[in-house]
Amino acid sequence: MxxxxxxxxxxxxxxxxxxxxxxxxxxxxxxxxxxxxxxxxxxxxxxxxxxxxxxxxxxxxxxxxxxxxxxxxxxxxxxxxxxxxxxxxxxxxxxxxxxxxxxxxxxxxxxxxxxxxxxxxxxxxxxxxxxxxxxxxxxxxxxxxxxxxxxxxxxxxxxxxxxxxxxxxxxxxxxxxxxxxxxxxxxxxxxxxxxxxxxxxxxxxxxxxxxxxxxxQMQELSVYMQGGLPQKRSAEPHAHVYIRAPYGAFATSDGYVIVAMPSLKTFGGVIGEPSFLEMNDTTDPWTYRDEIFARTRDRLAVKTSAEWLALFDQNGIWAGPVYGYEDLLNDPQIRHNGTxxxxxxxxxxxxxxxxxxxxxxxxxxxxxxxxxxxxxxxxxxxxxxxxxxxxxxxxxxxxxxxxxxx
Incomplete structure:
Protein backbone atom coordinates (compact mmCIF):
# COMPACT_ATOMS: atom_id res chain seq x y z
CA MET A 1 0.00 0.00 0.00
CA GLN A 217 -6.33 -6.79 32.96
CA MET A 218 -9.98 -6.08 33.73
CA GLN A 219 -11.04 -9.69 33.26
CA GLU A 220 -8.12 -11.30 35.10
CA LEU A 221 -8.37 -9.02 38.11
CA SER A 222 -12.13 -9.53 38.32
CA VAL A 223 -11.60 -13.30 38.31
CA TYR A 224 -9.16 -12.82 41.19
CA MET A 225 -11.15 -10.28 43.21
CA GLN A 226 -14.74 -11.37 42.59
CA GLY A 227 -14.12 -14.99 41.77
CA GLY A 228 -11.60 -15.54 44.56
CA LEU A 229 -9.24 -17.52 42.31
CA PRO A 230 -5.51 -16.98 42.86
CA GLN A 231 -2.92 -16.77 40.08
CA LYS A 232 -1.76 -20.38 40.09
CA ARG A 233 0.91 -21.12 37.51
CA SER A 234 1.18 -24.71 36.39
CA ALA A 235 4.15 -27.03 35.90
CA GLU A 236 3.71 -26.95 32.13
CA PRO A 237 4.03 -23.68 30.13
CA HIS A 238 0.29 -23.00 30.01
CA ALA A 239 -0.40 -19.68 28.26
CA HIS A 240 -2.72 -18.13 30.86
CA VAL A 241 -3.54 -19.01 34.45
CA TYR A 242 -7.26 -18.33 34.06
CA ILE A 243 -7.90 -20.15 30.76
CA ARG A 244 -8.74 -23.84 30.59
CA ALA A 245 -6.39 -26.41 29.07
CA PRO A 246 -5.17 -27.02 26.48
CA TYR A 247 -4.13 -23.43 25.90
CA GLY A 248 -0.70 -22.59 24.55
CA ALA A 249 1.94 -23.17 21.90
CA PHE A 250 2.76 -26.78 21.08
CA ALA A 251 5.65 -28.21 19.05
CA THR A 252 4.81 -30.15 15.91
CA SER A 253 7.20 -32.19 13.78
CA ASP A 254 8.29 -29.04 11.90
CA GLY A 255 7.33 -26.01 14.00
CA TYR A 256 4.67 -24.85 16.45
CA VAL A 257 0.92 -24.36 16.54
CA ILE A 258 -1.39 -22.57 18.94
CA VAL A 259 -4.31 -24.48 20.42
CA ALA A 260 -6.97 -22.53 22.34
CA MET A 261 -9.36 -24.26 24.78
CA PRO A 262 -11.11 -26.81 22.51
CA SER A 263 -13.80 -29.21 23.62
CA LEU A 264 -11.77 -32.09 25.03
CA LYS A 265 -13.98 -34.76 23.49
CA THR A 266 -13.67 -33.31 19.99
CA PHE A 267 -10.00 -32.53 20.45
CA GLY A 268 -9.20 -35.96 21.87
CA GLY A 269 -10.81 -37.62 18.89
CA VAL A 270 -8.82 -35.55 16.41
CA ILE A 271 -5.40 -36.00 18.03
CA GLY A 272 -6.00 -39.61 19.12
CA GLU A 273 -5.91 -39.08 22.88
CA PRO A 274 -8.50 -41.44 24.44
CA SER A 275 -8.18 -40.02 27.98
CA PHE A 276 -9.73 -36.73 26.80
CA LEU A 277 -12.91 -38.47 25.65
CA GLU A 278 -13.97 -39.14 29.23
CA MET A 279 -13.20 -35.69 30.59
CA ASN A 280 -15.71 -33.04 31.61
CA ASP A 281 -15.10 -29.68 29.88
CA THR A 282 -16.54 -27.77 32.83
CA THR A 283 -14.06 -28.83 35.52
CA ASP A 284 -11.34 -31.15 34.21
CA PRO A 285 -9.46 -28.61 32.06
CA TRP A 286 -8.50 -26.79 35.27
CA THR A 287 -8.12 -29.82 37.54
CA TYR A 288 -5.83 -31.70 35.13
CA ARG A 289 -4.21 -28.75 33.41
CA ASP A 290 -0.66 -30.11 33.43
CA GLU A 291 -1.69 -33.60 32.34
CA ILE A 292 -3.76 -32.23 29.45
CA PHE A 293 -0.90 -30.02 28.34
CA ALA A 294 1.65 -32.86 28.45
CA ARG A 295 -0.54 -35.31 26.56
CA THR A 296 -1.36 -32.67 23.94
CA ARG A 297 2.33 -31.95 23.54
CA ASP A 298 3.14 -35.62 22.99
CA ARG A 299 0.38 -36.15 20.44
CA LEU A 300 1.05 -33.02 18.37
CA ALA A 301 4.75 -33.85 17.93
CA VAL A 302 3.98 -36.55 15.34
CA LYS A 303 2.54 -34.42 12.47
CA THR A 304 3.49 -31.21 10.71
CA SER A 305 1.94 -27.87 11.58
CA ALA A 306 0.09 -27.78 8.25
CA GLU A 307 -1.38 -31.24 8.81
CA TRP A 308 -2.64 -30.38 12.27
CA LEU A 309 -4.04 -27.00 11.26
CA ALA A 310 -5.97 -28.58 8.41
CA LEU A 311 -7.45 -31.20 10.77
CA PHE A 312 -8.30 -28.61 13.41
CA ASP A 313 -9.99 -26.37 10.85
CA GLN A 314 -12.09 -29.28 9.57
CA ASN A 315 -13.27 -30.03 13.11
CA GLY A 316 -13.94 -26.51 14.32
CA ILE A 317 -11.03 -26.45 16.77
CA TRP A 318 -9.55 -23.06 17.53
CA ALA A 319 -5.94 -23.24 16.38
CA GLY A 320 -3.42 -21.23 14.41
CA PRO A 321 0.21 -20.92 13.37
CA VAL A 322 3.13 -19.45 15.32
CA TYR A 323 4.68 -16.81 13.06
CA GLY A 324 7.96 -15.00 12.93
CA TYR A 325 8.04 -11.57 11.31
CA GLU A 326 8.85 -12.94 7.85
CA ASP A 327 5.77 -15.18 8.02
CA LEU A 328 3.64 -12.27 9.20
CA LEU A 329 4.73 -10.04 6.32
CA ASN A 330 3.83 -12.74 3.79
CA ASP A 331 0.48 -13.74 5.28
CA PRO A 332 -2.37 -13.41 2.75
CA GLN A 333 -4.76 -11.77 5.23
CA ILE A 334 -2.14 -9.17 6.15
CA ARG A 335 -1.64 -8.46 2.45
CA HIS A 336 -5.40 -8.29 1.87
CA ASN A 337 -5.89 -5.87 4.77
CA GLY A 338 -3.15 -3.52 3.61
CA THR A 339 -1.75 -3.70 7.13
Whole structure:
Protein backbone atom coordinates (compact mmCIF):
# COMPACT_ATOMS: atom_id res chain seq x y z
CA MET A 1 0.00 0.00 0.00
CA UNK A 2 1.72 3.16 -1.20
CA UNK A 3 0.76 6.48 0.36
CA UNK A 4 1.16 9.88 -1.28
CA UNK A 5 3.01 12.00 1.28
CA UNK A 6 2.19 15.21 -0.62
CA UNK A 7 -1.56 14.68 -0.72
CA UNK A 8 -3.72 17.17 1.16
CA UNK A 9 -5.13 15.45 4.21
CA UNK A 10 -8.86 14.75 4.31
CA UNK A 11 -8.59 12.62 7.43
CA UNK A 12 -10.92 12.84 10.38
CA UNK A 13 -8.65 15.08 12.51
CA UNK A 14 -7.60 17.36 9.66
CA UNK A 15 -7.56 20.95 10.92
CA UNK A 16 -6.54 20.12 14.50
CA UNK A 17 -3.11 21.15 15.75
CA UNK A 18 -1.22 19.02 18.29
CA UNK A 19 1.88 20.20 20.14
CA UNK A 20 3.90 17.09 20.93
CA UNK A 21 6.45 17.47 23.75
CA UNK A 22 6.95 13.74 24.31
CA UNK A 23 9.89 11.35 24.15
CA UNK A 24 10.56 7.58 24.06
CA UNK A 25 7.59 5.41 22.98
CA UNK A 26 4.27 5.92 24.77
CA UNK A 27 3.86 9.64 24.05
CA UNK A 28 5.20 9.63 20.48
CA UNK A 29 3.10 6.56 19.59
CA UNK A 30 -0.05 8.31 20.85
CA UNK A 31 0.67 11.51 18.90
CA UNK A 32 1.60 9.56 15.77
CA UNK A 33 -1.90 8.06 15.85
CA UNK A 34 -3.32 11.59 15.96
CA UNK A 35 -1.12 12.53 13.02
CA UNK A 36 -2.24 9.45 11.10
CA UNK A 37 -5.80 10.71 11.46
CA UNK A 38 -4.85 14.04 9.90
CA UNK A 39 -3.89 16.26 12.84
CA UNK A 40 -1.01 18.69 12.29
CA UNK A 41 1.41 17.33 14.89
CA UNK A 42 4.30 19.67 15.72
CA UNK A 43 7.01 17.70 17.49
CA UNK A 44 8.78 20.12 19.81
CA UNK A 45 12.22 18.74 20.61
CA UNK A 46 15.57 19.92 21.95
CA UNK A 47 18.07 21.48 19.59
CA UNK A 48 19.89 18.16 19.17
CA UNK A 49 16.72 16.08 18.93
CA UNK A 50 14.75 13.96 21.38
CA UNK A 51 16.17 11.00 23.28
CA UNK A 52 14.74 8.34 20.99
CA UNK A 53 16.73 9.70 18.03
CA UNK A 54 19.92 8.64 19.82
CA UNK A 55 18.80 5.30 21.35
CA UNK A 56 18.01 2.81 18.56
CA UNK A 57 16.29 -0.42 19.65
CA UNK A 58 18.37 -3.40 18.61
CA UNK A 59 21.05 -1.06 17.26
CA UNK A 60 19.01 -0.34 14.09
CA UNK A 61 20.50 3.10 13.45
CA UNK A 62 19.41 3.77 9.86
CA UNK A 63 21.10 6.40 7.69
CA UNK A 64 20.21 9.54 9.64
CA UNK A 65 17.06 8.39 11.47
CA UNK A 66 17.11 5.21 13.54
CA UNK A 67 14.35 2.62 13.18
CA UNK A 68 12.86 3.30 16.61
CA UNK A 69 12.36 7.01 15.95
CA UNK A 70 11.19 6.33 12.40
CA UNK A 71 8.49 3.98 13.66
CA UNK A 72 6.96 6.41 16.16
CA UNK A 73 7.14 9.82 14.53
CA UNK A 74 5.64 9.78 11.04
CA UNK A 75 3.05 12.43 10.17
CA UNK A 76 4.80 15.00 12.36
CA UNK A 77 6.74 18.18 11.73
CA UNK A 78 9.77 18.97 13.87
CA UNK A 79 10.36 22.27 15.62
CA UNK A 80 13.73 22.21 17.42
CA UNK A 81 13.68 24.83 20.19
CA UNK A 82 15.39 25.39 23.54
CA UNK A 83 12.60 25.53 26.14
CA UNK A 84 15.07 26.45 28.89
CA UNK A 85 15.54 29.76 27.10
CA UNK A 86 12.98 32.57 27.60
CA UNK A 87 12.86 33.23 23.87
CA UNK A 88 12.34 29.52 23.25
CA UNK A 89 9.42 29.39 25.66
CA UNK A 90 7.94 32.42 23.93
CA UNK A 91 8.00 30.46 20.67
CA UNK A 92 6.18 27.57 22.37
CA UNK A 93 3.59 29.93 23.84
CA UNK A 94 2.93 31.33 20.37
CA UNK A 95 2.43 27.78 19.13
CA UNK A 96 0.07 26.89 21.99
CA UNK A 97 -2.17 29.90 21.29
CA UNK A 98 -3.39 28.26 18.08
CA UNK A 99 -3.17 24.63 19.26
CA UNK A 100 -5.96 22.23 20.09
CA UNK A 101 -3.96 19.60 21.99
CA UNK A 102 -0.73 19.67 24.01
CA UNK A 103 0.87 16.37 25.03
CA UNK A 104 3.87 15.95 27.35
CA UNK A 105 5.48 13.09 29.26
CA UNK A 106 8.09 15.00 31.23
CA UNK A 107 9.19 13.68 34.60
CA UNK A 108 6.89 15.00 37.39
CA UNK A 109 7.71 18.62 38.16
CA UNK A 110 9.59 19.35 34.92
CA UNK A 111 6.63 20.91 33.08
CA UNK A 112 6.06 23.35 35.94
CA UNK A 113 9.75 24.27 36.11
CA UNK A 114 9.70 24.98 32.37
CA UNK A 115 6.51 27.00 32.68
CA UNK A 116 4.56 24.65 30.40
CA UNK A 117 2.31 23.03 33.01
CA UNK A 118 -1.45 22.96 32.51
CA UNK A 119 -2.20 26.10 34.53
CA UNK A 120 0.37 28.13 32.58
CA UNK A 121 -0.78 26.99 29.15
CA UNK A 122 -4.51 27.11 29.96
CA UNK A 123 -4.02 30.78 30.83
CA UNK A 124 -2.77 31.28 27.28
CA UNK A 125 -5.37 29.03 25.61
CA UNK A 126 -8.35 28.08 27.83
CA UNK A 127 -9.75 25.68 25.19
CA UNK A 128 -6.56 23.62 25.13
CA UNK A 129 -6.76 19.85 25.71
CA UNK A 130 -3.64 19.25 27.82
CA UNK A 131 -2.48 15.65 28.17
CA UNK A 132 0.06 14.78 30.86
CA UNK A 133 1.50 11.26 30.61
CA UNK A 134 3.49 9.68 33.44
CA UNK A 135 4.73 6.33 34.67
CA UNK A 136 2.85 6.03 37.95
CA UNK A 137 0.74 9.18 38.30
CA UNK A 138 1.21 12.91 38.77
CA UNK A 139 1.92 12.50 42.48
CA UNK A 140 2.03 9.81 45.15
CA UNK A 141 4.79 7.61 46.57
CA UNK A 142 6.00 6.32 43.19
CA UNK A 143 5.61 9.51 41.15
CA UNK A 144 9.36 9.92 40.68
CA UNK A 145 10.12 6.31 39.80
CA UNK A 146 11.26 5.66 36.21
CA UNK A 147 8.26 4.80 34.02
CA UNK A 148 10.00 2.06 32.06
CA UNK A 149 7.99 -0.66 30.32
CA UNK A 150 9.53 -3.77 31.90
CA UNK A 151 9.46 -2.28 35.40
CA UNK A 152 5.73 -1.66 35.01
CA UNK A 153 5.11 -5.09 33.51
CA UNK A 154 6.66 -6.57 36.64
CA UNK A 155 4.58 -4.41 38.96
CA UNK A 156 1.34 -5.05 37.06
CA UNK A 157 1.00 -8.71 38.05
CA UNK A 158 0.71 -9.74 34.40
CA UNK A 159 4.02 -11.62 34.34
CA UNK A 160 2.61 -14.25 36.68
CA UNK A 161 -0.44 -14.95 34.53
CA UNK A 162 1.58 -17.19 32.21
CA UNK A 163 4.62 -19.45 32.28
CA UNK A 164 5.64 -22.35 34.51
CA UNK A 165 5.41 -22.48 38.29
CA UNK A 166 8.84 -22.07 39.84
CA UNK A 167 10.32 -20.45 36.75
CA UNK A 168 11.07 -16.73 36.29
CA UNK A 169 8.18 -14.38 35.45
CA UNK A 170 7.23 -14.14 31.77
CA UNK A 171 7.58 -10.67 30.21
CA UNK A 172 5.64 -9.79 27.07
CA UNK A 173 7.52 -9.88 23.78
CA UNK A 174 6.50 -6.27 23.02
CA UNK A 175 6.79 -2.95 24.82
CA UNK A 176 3.34 -3.76 26.10
CA UNK A 177 2.88 -1.07 28.76
CA UNK A 178 4.12 1.69 26.45
CA UNK A 179 1.73 0.54 23.73
CA UNK A 180 -1.26 0.33 26.08
CA UNK A 181 -0.48 3.75 27.58
CA UNK A 182 -0.23 5.20 24.07
CA UNK A 183 -3.61 3.76 23.10
CA UNK A 184 -5.10 5.08 26.34
CA UNK A 185 -3.78 8.60 25.70
CA UNK A 186 -4.98 8.53 22.09
CA UNK A 187 -8.44 7.49 23.25
CA UNK A 188 -8.46 10.18 25.96
CA UNK A 189 -7.54 12.93 23.49
CA UNK A 190 -10.43 12.00 21.22
CA UNK A 191 -12.88 12.01 24.14
CA UNK A 192 -11.61 15.36 25.41
CA UNK A 193 -11.87 16.87 21.93
CA UNK A 194 -15.46 15.63 21.69
CA UNK A 195 -16.22 17.35 25.02
CA UNK A 196 -14.60 20.54 23.74
CA UNK A 197 -16.64 20.44 20.54
CA UNK A 198 -19.80 20.26 22.64
CA UNK A 199 -18.86 22.82 25.33
CA UNK A 200 -15.85 24.83 24.16
CA UNK A 201 -13.97 23.77 27.29
CA UNK A 202 -10.41 22.56 27.36
CA UNK A 203 -9.18 20.45 30.25
CA UNK A 204 -6.30 18.59 31.85
CA UNK A 205 -6.13 14.88 30.94
CA UNK A 206 -3.82 12.68 33.01
CA UNK A 207 -2.71 9.25 31.75
CA UNK A 208 -0.31 6.98 33.60
CA UNK A 209 1.24 3.71 32.52
CA UNK A 210 0.51 1.85 35.77
CA UNK A 211 -3.24 2.44 35.54
CA UNK A 212 -3.21 1.66 31.82
CA UNK A 213 -1.66 -1.80 32.22
CA UNK A 214 -3.79 -2.50 35.31
CA UNK A 215 -7.09 -1.72 33.56
CA UNK A 216 -6.00 -3.83 30.59
CA GLN A 217 -6.33 -6.79 32.96
CA MET A 218 -9.98 -6.08 33.73
CA GLN A 219 -11.04 -9.69 33.26
CA GLU A 220 -8.12 -11.30 35.10
CA LEU A 221 -8.37 -9.02 38.11
CA SER A 222 -12.13 -9.53 38.32
CA VAL A 223 -11.60 -13.30 38.31
CA TYR A 224 -9.16 -12.82 41.19
CA MET A 225 -11.15 -10.28 43.21
CA GLN A 226 -14.74 -11.37 42.59
CA GLY A 227 -14.12 -14.99 41.77
CA GLY A 228 -11.60 -15.54 44.56
CA LEU A 229 -9.24 -17.52 42.31
CA PRO A 230 -5.51 -16.98 42.86
CA GLN A 231 -2.92 -16.77 40.08
CA LYS A 232 -1.76 -20.38 40.09
CA ARG A 233 0.91 -21.12 37.51
CA SER A 234 1.18 -24.71 36.39
CA ALA A 235 4.15 -27.03 35.90
CA GLU A 236 3.71 -26.95 32.13
CA PRO A 237 4.03 -23.68 30.13
CA HIS A 238 0.29 -23.00 30.01
CA ALA A 239 -0.40 -19.68 28.26
CA HIS A 240 -2.72 -18.13 30.86
CA VAL A 241 -3.54 -19.01 34.45
CA TYR A 242 -7.26 -18.33 34.06
CA ILE A 243 -7.90 -20.15 30.76
CA ARG A 244 -8.74 -23.84 30.59
CA ALA A 245 -6.39 -26.41 29.07
CA PRO A 246 -5.17 -27.02 26.48
CA TYR A 247 -4.13 -23.43 25.90
CA GLY A 248 -0.70 -22.59 24.55
CA ALA A 249 1.94 -23.17 21.90
CA PHE A 250 2.76 -26.78 21.08
CA ALA A 251 5.65 -28.21 19.05
CA THR A 252 4.81 -30.15 15.91
CA SER A 253 7.20 -32.19 13.78
CA ASP A 254 8.29 -29.04 11.90
CA GLY A 255 7.33 -26.01 14.00
CA TYR A 256 4.67 -24.85 16.45
CA VAL A 257 0.92 -24.36 16.54
CA ILE A 258 -1.39 -22.57 18.94
CA VAL A 259 -4.31 -24.48 20.42
CA ALA A 260 -6.97 -22.53 22.34
CA MET A 261 -9.36 -24.26 24.78
CA PRO A 262 -11.11 -26.81 22.51
CA SER A 263 -13.80 -29.21 23.62
CA LEU A 264 -11.77 -32.09 25.03
CA LYS A 265 -13.98 -34.76 23.49
CA THR A 266 -13.67 -33.31 19.99
CA PHE A 267 -10.00 -32.53 20.45
CA GLY A 268 -9.20 -35.96 21.87
CA GLY A 269 -10.81 -37.62 18.89
CA VAL A 270 -8.82 -35.55 16.41
CA ILE A 271 -5.40 -36.00 18.03
CA GLY A 272 -6.00 -39.61 19.12
CA GLU A 273 -5.91 -39.08 22.88
CA PRO A 274 -8.50 -41.44 24.44
CA SER A 275 -8.18 -40.02 27.98
CA PHE A 276 -9.73 -36.73 26.80
CA LEU A 277 -12.91 -38.47 25.65
CA GLU A 278 -13.97 -39.14 29.23
CA MET A 279 -13.20 -35.69 30.59
CA ASN A 280 -15.71 -33.04 31.61
CA ASP A 281 -15.10 -29.68 29.88
CA THR A 282 -16.54 -27.77 32.83
CA THR A 283 -14.06 -28.83 35.52
CA ASP A 284 -11.34 -31.15 34.21
CA PRO A 285 -9.46 -28.61 32.06
CA TRP A 286 -8.50 -26.79 35.27
CA THR A 287 -8.12 -29.82 37.54
CA TYR A 288 -5.83 -31.70 35.13
CA ARG A 289 -4.21 -28.75 33.41
CA ASP A 290 -0.66 -30.11 33.43
CA GLU A 291 -1.69 -33.60 32.34
CA ILE A 292 -3.76 -32.23 29.45
CA PHE A 293 -0.90 -30.02 28.34
CA ALA A 294 1.65 -32.86 28.45
CA ARG A 295 -0.54 -35.31 26.56
CA THR A 296 -1.36 -32.67 23.94
CA ARG A 297 2.33 -31.95 23.54
CA ASP A 298 3.14 -35.62 22.99
CA ARG A 299 0.38 -36.15 20.44
CA LEU A 300 1.05 -33.02 18.37
CA ALA A 301 4.75 -33.85 17.93
CA VAL A 302 3.98 -36.55 15.34
CA LYS A 303 2.54 -34.42 12.47
CA THR A 304 3.49 -31.21 10.71
CA SER A 305 1.94 -27.87 11.58
CA ALA A 306 0.09 -27.78 8.25
CA GLU A 307 -1.38 -31.24 8.81
CA TRP A 308 -2.64 -30.38 12.27
CA LEU A 309 -4.04 -27.00 11.26
CA ALA A 310 -5.97 -28.58 8.41
CA LEU A 311 -7.45 -31.20 10.77
CA PHE A 312 -8.30 -28.61 13.41
CA ASP A 313 -9.99 -26.37 10.85
CA GLN A 314 -12.09 -29.28 9.57
CA ASN A 315 -13.27 -30.03 13.11
CA GLY A 316 -13.94 -26.51 14.32
CA ILE A 317 -11.03 -26.45 16.77
CA TRP A 318 -9.55 -23.06 17.53
CA ALA A 319 -5.94 -23.24 16.38
CA GLY A 320 -3.42 -21.23 14.41
CA PRO A 321 0.21 -20.92 13.37
CA VAL A 322 3.13 -19.45 15.32
CA TYR A 323 4.68 -16.81 13.06
CA GLY A 324 7.96 -15.00 12.93
CA TYR A 325 8.04 -11.57 11.31
CA GLU A 326 8.85 -12.94 7.85
CA ASP A 327 5.77 -15.18 8.02
CA LEU A 328 3.64 -12.27 9.20
CA LEU A 329 4.73 -10.04 6.32
CA ASN A 330 3.83 -12.74 3.79
CA ASP A 331 0.48 -13.74 5.28
CA PRO A 332 -2.37 -13.41 2.75
CA GLN A 333 -4.76 -11.77 5.23
CA ILE A 334 -2.14 -9.17 6.15
CA ARG A 335 -1.64 -8.46 2.45
CA HIS A 336 -5.40 -8.29 1.87
CA ASN A 337 -5.89 -5.87 4.77
CA GLY A 338 -3.15 -3.52 3.61
CA THR A 339 -1.75 -3.70 7.13
CA UNK A 340 1.60 -2.22 6.11
CA UNK A 341 2.18 1.10 4.38
CA UNK A 342 5.09 2.22 2.21
CA UNK A 343 6.39 5.72 1.63
CA UNK A 344 9.54 7.57 0.60
CA UNK A 345 11.62 9.17 3.34
CA UNK A 346 14.03 12.02 2.76
CA UNK A 347 17.08 10.19 4.18
CA UNK A 348 16.00 6.58 4.77
CA UNK A 349 14.69 5.84 1.27
CA UNK A 350 11.70 3.53 0.84
CA UNK A 351 10.13 2.77 4.22
CA UNK A 352 7.73 -0.07 4.96
CA UNK A 353 5.96 0.02 8.31
CA UNK A 354 2.77 -1.04 10.10
CA UNK A 355 0.00 1.27 8.99
CA UNK A 356 -3.27 2.30 10.55
CA UNK A 357 -5.40 0.08 12.83
CA UNK A 358 -8.59 1.85 11.75
CA UNK A 359 -10.38 2.51 8.48
CA UNK A 360 -12.74 5.35 7.62
CA UNK A 361 -14.80 5.29 4.46
CA UNK A 362 -14.75 9.08 3.96
CA UNK A 363 -11.78 10.34 5.99
CA UNK A 364 -8.92 7.87 5.44
CA UNK A 365 -5.60 7.98 7.25
CA UNK A 366 -2.48 8.57 5.16
CA UNK A 367 1.25 9.16 5.43
CA UNK A 368 1.89 12.85 4.76
CA UNK A 369 5.31 13.05 6.39
CA UNK A 370 7.91 10.49 7.33
CA UNK A 371 9.58 10.88 10.73
CA UNK A 372 11.14 14.36 10.62
CA UNK A 373 14.79 15.29 10.87
CA UNK A 374 15.71 17.49 13.86
CA UNK A 375 14.07 20.87 13.36
CA UNK A 376 13.21 20.02 9.77
CA UNK A 377 10.11 22.21 9.95
CA UNK A 378 11.26 24.88 12.44
CA UNK A 379 11.35 27.62 9.82
CA UNK A 380 7.97 26.71 8.31
CA UNK A 381 6.23 26.43 11.69
CA UNK A 382 7.54 29.82 12.84
CA UNK A 383 6.52 31.41 9.53
CA UNK A 384 2.98 30.12 10.13
CA UNK A 385 3.07 31.80 13.56
CA UNK A 386 3.97 35.14 11.94
CA UNK A 387 7.76 35.21 12.44
CA UNK A 388 9.49 36.90 9.52
CA UNK A 389 12.80 35.74 8.02
CA UNK A 390 14.84 38.17 10.10
CA UNK A 391 13.30 36.95 13.35
CA UNK A 392 13.87 33.31 12.41
CA UNK A 393 17.49 33.99 11.48
CA UNK A 394 18.03 35.75 14.83
CA UNK A 395 16.63 32.75 16.74
CA UNK A 396 18.88 30.40 14.75
CA UNK A 397 21.91 32.61 15.38
CA UNK A 398 21.21 32.70 19.12
CA UNK A 399 20.69 28.90 19.27
CA UNK A 400 17.11 29.29 20.49
CA UNK A 401 15.91 27.09 17.65
CA UNK A 402 17.60 24.64 15.31
CA UNK A 403 16.84 23.35 11.84
CA UNK A 404 17.96 20.77 9.34
CA UNK A 405 18.34 22.65 6.09
CA UNK A 406 16.25 21.49 3.14
Missing amino acids: VQDSTKESKAVLSGYKVVDCTIAMAGPFATQRLGDLGADVIKVEPLDGEWQRHTPAGGAKGKQVNASFLSLNRNKRSLAVDLKNDAGRAVLFDLVRSADVFVQNYRPGVAKRLGVDYASLAAINPSLVYVSMSGYGEDGPYAHRPGQDLLLQGMSGAMLSTGRAGEPPSPAGQYLVDAVAAATAFEAVLAALLHRERTGEGQLVSVNMLDAITTL FVEYDHRTEGRVKAPGFPYKFSKTPASVRYGAPLVGEHSRAVLAELGYDDAAVEALLRDRVINETAG
